[in-house]
Each structure stands twice: as C-alpha cells, then as structure tokens.
Amino acid sequence: MSNAKVLPLLEPEGPEGQDVVPCCPPLTERPMTAAEAETAARMFKALGDPVRLRLFSAVASHEDGEACVCDISDVGVSQPTVSHHLKKLKEAGLLTSERRGTWVYYRVEPSVLAAMGKLLTLPAAA
Amino acid sequence: MSNAKVLPLLEPEGPEGQDVVPCCPPLTERPMTAAEAETAARMFKALGDPVRLRLFSAVASHEDGEACVCDISDVGVSQPTVSHHLKKLKEAGLLTSERRGTWVYYRVEPSVLAAMGKLLTLPAAA
C-alpha cells in the first residue's frame, strides 16, 4: 500500500502544503490529448454507476465529508457489492479510507472534487 | 424522433425562454436518491470513456461549440466506432447533431455542461 500513488486527477505540486494542479484543462479550452482523456475518464467512469454515485454522494454530504460504511451501505445491493464499489471509488482517487477500531471510514478528497468541477467549466458563456 | 425527449440532466422549466433546472442538487448537499443517481450517472458514464471524452472535448473546444465529424474523428479508432461514440454522447444529452449538406455537425449543450459542473460544487470550502 503506502501513499506513493498519486491521485489520478491531481499531481502534487510544490512543497507549500496541499497545493495541487489539475491534470487537465477545462474540456472546453482545447481538445484533450489521449493521455489527459485517459486520466479524466477514469474519474468520470467511477461516478458513472448509480450505486457508486449514491455512495459517493452519501460520503460527500455526510458530516465532515466522512462516513462509516455502516452509515451509507443502504443502497439496495449486497454488502460485498458495496465494498466492491467503495474500492472502485478509492482506486479512482475519489475517496480515501481509514479504519478506526471496528469501523472503516471513507472520506472525500475535496481537491479532487474541485478539479472535476473545473474540468466542466464553461469558457465565458454569454 | 422529434424533440419530445428531455435532456437527462435537465428538465425544461417555465415558458420564459431557455430556463432549465438541474435534475439533482450538488453531490455534497445531501445523499442522492436512487432516481437522481440513475439520471446523473448516465451523464458521467457517457464521459467515462477516453474516446468519448476526447470527442466531447473536441466539439466543446471547437469554434462556437460546434464541429464537423470530419474535424474531430482523428482519435485512433475506426470511423464506425467514432460514429458509435457520438451517438452515445447524443443519447446522453451531451451533444446534438445536425446535417448540413455533406457534413454532420455536432454541438454541445452548454446548459448541460453547466448542470454537471454544479453537481460537483463544493459546499463552502474554507
């Protein structure tokens, strides 16, 4: 494990704290390169499943942007399926997880959410 | 065909021109319902493929948010595959198409892009 893996949409930048730079410019700025598209698509894909989207929203809207699995696992699928989807969200860099005693808590990465939002920025709509 | 079909992320609202209301609140506001997630996931899924993301970006970044297929079809896959992906983007409500003489032009729906952006809005980041 370790935290050597970098979040897909972001690259750590500079030693001044938690600065990050988005992987890609807004979709409307210029055509994305193949590499950029590969990276960004991974995140969109992760949110492209209704169950995952609900899980993500449940975590993101929970107090402090963090929630125990037990708080959010009522989405109509079996427990292994919930676990599977949370893993996918983690692999996509949208969530992080931490075990605290009996329970495992998942937390959103606000900077990633912001980066995705910027991707969908409009140029200068009239 | 006809334009009876409503864009997935938006619902026409009121007779005052092009007003639309987003299908769902920001992800962080409250846990999405199953129905909301179903709708929103359809759009994320459409952007969850690298080829489609490049095609979408190519159209969105093109002059006037519109591009001929011939201008954007150089993404490393066959012509039928390009056509297939453009159709998917159209079905997801992200693009519209119009034939003008020999060529077919695809155009982005700015309001849909904006709605997706709002979905990823942060609450009140410090």
Place this chain on the structure above:
DNA sequence: CACCTGTATCGATAGGCGTCAACATAGGCA
C-alpha cells in the same frame, strides 16, 4: 444517371463490469 465521399447501421466478438454467495480477515469483548 453513375460515381465518389462522408456518416450511420448491422452483426459478430472479445473483454469489462455489476452482482451475488461463500469465505476470509480484523477488531472488540467476555
């Protein structure tokens, strides 16, 4: 009309993915 180019559709195929039951692992508690 015949021909060429641009785009869409069809049919087939291989791989990806969501889902579950069964099992494994981790931590708390008696």
Place this chain on the structure above:
DNA sequence: TGCCTATGTTGACGCCTATCGATACAGGTG
C-alpha cells in the same frame, strides 16, 4: 481463548459495451 460484528476478498455468472469489417444511406458532382 472463543465468539460476534464489520468489512474485504474470491470465484462465478450474465449482461453490457467498445471495437471492427461489411454494408447501407445521404448528398454532392460529373
């Protein structure tokens, strides 16, 4: 130590989908 709960992993199954070649359709040009 043994048991219970919470969560993750494994293996299997069926569906969805990205891709292609072949073909069809549309529109321009001669």
